[in-house]
Amino acid sequence: MLQKNKISSFVELGKFLAQFSLDNSQRNHEVQHNDRFFDSFETLLALSQSHNGWFTQEQVYFAANSWAEALTDENLSKWLSNYDFSKVQPKTIGLILAGNIPLVGFHDFLSVLISGHNVLVKTSSNDQHLIKFLANYLIAVDESLEERIKFTDGKLENFDAVIATGSNNTARYFEYYFKNKPSIIRKNRNSVAILNGNESHEDLVSLGEDIFRYFGLGCRNVSKLFVPKGYNFDTFFKAIFEYQDVIHYEKYSNNYDYNKAVFLMSNFKLLDNGFLTLKEDQSYSSPISSVFYENYESLSDLKKRLENDKDQIQCIVSNGLTENSIKFGQTQKPQLWDYADNVDTLEFLISV
Structure with a gap:
């Protein structure tokens, strides 16, 4: 009672x-x-x-x-x-x-x-x-x-x-x-998305929500993409174009200008659509207004890597490519039983 x-x-x-x-x-x-x-x-x-x-x-x-x-x-x-x-x-x-x-x-x-x-x-x-x-x-x-x-x-x-x-x-x-x-x-912690090239336009639009909600400041925001070798980013950029208004927010725009300038001065190769940069990088934590990406050849090898790096990862987003992955567009809508860092808070509190 x-x-x-x-x-x-x-x-x-x-x-x-x-x-x-x-x-x-x-x-x-x-x-x-x-x-x-x-x-x-x-x-x-x-x-x-x-x-x-x-x-x-x-x-x-x-x-x-x-x-x-x-x-x-x-x-x-x-x-x-x-x-x-x-x-x-x-x-x-x-x-x-x-x-x-x-x-x-x-x-x-x-x-x-x-x-x-x-x-x-x-x-x-x-x-x-x-x-x-x-x-x-x-x-x-x-x-x-x-x-x-x-x-x-x-x-x-x-x-x-x-x-x-x-x-x-x-x-x-x-x-x-x-x-x-x-x-x-x-x-x-950071969140990642795995793409295989078969995602629909709607999937990638939803992925934009995972990237841009809260301007990318949350641990559940996708900051890293894993894509198959030879992946064409044109469909990705076309889908996320509807988030273009993010660049009109001054704090985001300042970060975009600054981080892009730092990347370019360091002679990094970038993909850029005017409000988001994509940089090939092995790290999981990308700066605001940028998403890192990495190519994979074997999905099974990628799964092993993500398992080894699980202490750095909050969410994995995909169309069911890994066990317990989250659907596109859902990272910022966790259920009450979706615990941060996969640590059961209530079990801890009961045991205190």
Whole structure:
């Protein structure tokens, strides 16, 4: 019954978020606490870009809509049905959140609370406002959560376990600092797509969503393409042309100009369509406005390589060319049970 109460609070949050649309937000009078929160959230979404230049209205509304779709009774019940929370003794779980894309740390926040623990959150300076607003809405729905949700701007202290997300460099600090605590430490990862030349125009248009959503800043964004030897990129460039407006956003445009200039000054051979460069490179992590690519001759050899490099890869996108690959256009629409770095957060929280 207690688990059902926890689910219902997040279902209410999902209903609240479902009201908001970039084109036409519509107030649903059946949603709880709208008189207090609806207008304020619209204002926050409008101001998000002033807090973080990458958080355009299109991107923050997309993030809000994605969570509205995820936070349903059906999804939450399906997600939680495989776990036994009966022996969980409430602990304080520290969260150190990233801020590369809007609400990127909300899954960890949700997981801690839904498992019965208390949460102590240190937000990223790049995303301080959205998750705090949603926390306040949840507290309005269920006042008991007020004692279970805390935020800190300073040093993370007085916690029993920690989930920390950062770069490979900060991960080394986290691993040292939290060495005596149960922890999940997340590092840099990137996503890749495997093409074989048989993809439809619609597949490649959808691949553009995997590349350009959130301007490519997320670990689930495709930053590397594997293509068969002799692959003709004309069909790829034709398909992604509908994302051309990305170049009109100044921060993206500045990155495109800078990174292209650096590549050209280094005499790298580039493929370029005026808003995205393709560079042949063995690395997985490409800079903003660029995607790396690499040729493969044997799909079986490529699978072995990706398995060996799995600690560097978040998602693999293809038309079923590898086991557990994600369909084109779906990388930024993970299900609740699609865990970052393939680490089961709820299993960790139950074991703490």
